Amino acid sequence: MYTIKPQKIQLPFQHIPKVNIFSEDLRQARPPSMAAAATTLPENLTREQYVYLAKLAEQAERYEEMVKFMEKLVVGTTPTAELTVEERNLLSVAYKNVIGSLRAAWRIVSSIEQKEESRKNEDHVMLVKDYRSKVENELSDVCSGILKLMDSNLLPSASTGESKVFYLKMKGDYYRYLAEFKIGDERKEAAEATMNSYKAAQDIALVDLAPTHPIRLGLALNFSVFYYEILNSSDKACSMAKQAFEEAIAELDTLGEDSYKDSTLIMQLLRDNLTLWTSDAQDQLDEP
Numbered sequence: 001m002y003t004i005k006p007q008k009i010q011l012p013f014q015h016i017p018k019v020n021i022f023s024e025d026l027r028q029a030r031p032p033s034m035a036a037a038a039t040t041l042p043e044n045l046t047r048e049q050y051v052y053l054a055k056l057a058e059q060a061e062r063y064e065e066m067v068k069f070m071e072k073l074v075v076g077t078t079p080t081a082e083l084t085v086e087e088r089n090l091l092s093v094a095y096k097n098v099i100g101s102l103r104a105a106w107r108i109v110s111s112i113e114q115k116e117e118s119r120k121n122e123d124h125v126m127l128v129k130d131y132r133s134k135v136e137n138e139l140s141d142v143c144s145g146i147l148k149l150m151d152s153n154l155l156p157s158a159s160t161g162e163s164k165v166f167y168l169k170m171k172g173d174y175y176r177y178l179a180e181f182k183i184g185d186e187r188k189e190a191a192e193a194t195m196n197s198y199k200a201a202q203d204i205a206l207v208d209l210a211p212t213h214p215i216r217l218g219l220a221l222n223f224s225v226f227y228y229e230i231l232n233s234s235d236k237a238c239s240m241a242k243q244a245f246e247e248a249i250a251e252l253d254t255l256g257e258d259s260y261k262d263s264t265l266i267m268q269l270l271r272d273n274l275t276l277w278t279s280d281a282q283d284q285l286d287e288p
Contacts, residue, residue: 041068047076047087054090063101066094071145074153082157088166095146099177102142106135106181136181143174161208162215165201169219172197176222179230191230198223211247212255214262220244221270228277238277245270 045053050073057066070091074083083091109132116124150171158164172194179190201219209216220240228237248267255263 041072047073051087051090054094058093063094063097067098070094071149074149082159082163092170099142102135102139103177106139109135139177139181143178146174147171161204165205165209165215165219168197168201169215169222172201173222176226176230194226198226210251212251212263214259214266217244217248217263217266221266224273234277238274241270241274
């Protein structure tokens with residue numbers, strides 16, 4: 001259980017939920033608070049006050065409010081005032097928790113929809129489709145919010161290679177979330193935007209970040225998941241994950257203590273995905 005200390009809030013250490021295919025969700029997504037949306041948020045606070053409130057909202061698991069506090073901080077920041085590492089991580093955690101619960105809801109509702117269709121229960125199918133549409137609208141709104149923030153504030157103010165990779169990777173992540181449920185031309189557009197964002201991040205990461213850097217590893221992890229899940233390119237997914245893992249292993253002795261835990265955790269996820277994907281490929285080859 002996490003506690004709030006009088007002068008400084010201790011952020012809980014990053015946790016990755018167990019799923020079949022791993023991506024870099026470095027904090028566990030928890031259900032959002034329904035009361036958050038109805039709350040009037042304070043205006044014209046300092047950066048430090050918004051950071052404190054965002055941490056407070058995280059401790060209380062009120063992630064919609066956490067998003068709003070960080071949005072207010074970002075919008076109130078001049079183009080030359082780049083977010084600190086702590087601030088950008090808080091922004092990422094806030095959105096990750098909100099979008100995480102919506103993605104989980106969409107998967108559950110879609111699964112129920114398939115079951116109802118197999119039972120030919122048309123009344124239930126219609127109700128479930130309407131409900132799925134509601135969840136998809138919420139997903140679109142959340143993704144649209146962070147993507148707009150990326151283009152208007154975060155990316156223009158990014159001055160270091162690390163921050164540029166962080167935001168471009170995050171941009172790719174939210175376009176990937178759109179590609180998970182969009183269909184037709186909208187899915188194609190989301191997939192293309194995902195590819196462009198990840199590729200731009202990769203180009204910078206290969207030059208500016210070490211193979212063991214957790215942001216570069218997280219990018220490789222999520223980029224490979226995109227190839228596997230969205231583009232259905234298992235060979236490319238495996239080769240990308242394998243290369244990132246092997247390059248990091250080769251330089252593991254240079255890894256600093258500060259990032260050792262994060263980096264090795266993502267490396268483990270890369271290896272887990274490789275094991276899963278190669279096993280699936282072998283199963284397909286073994287099928288008559």
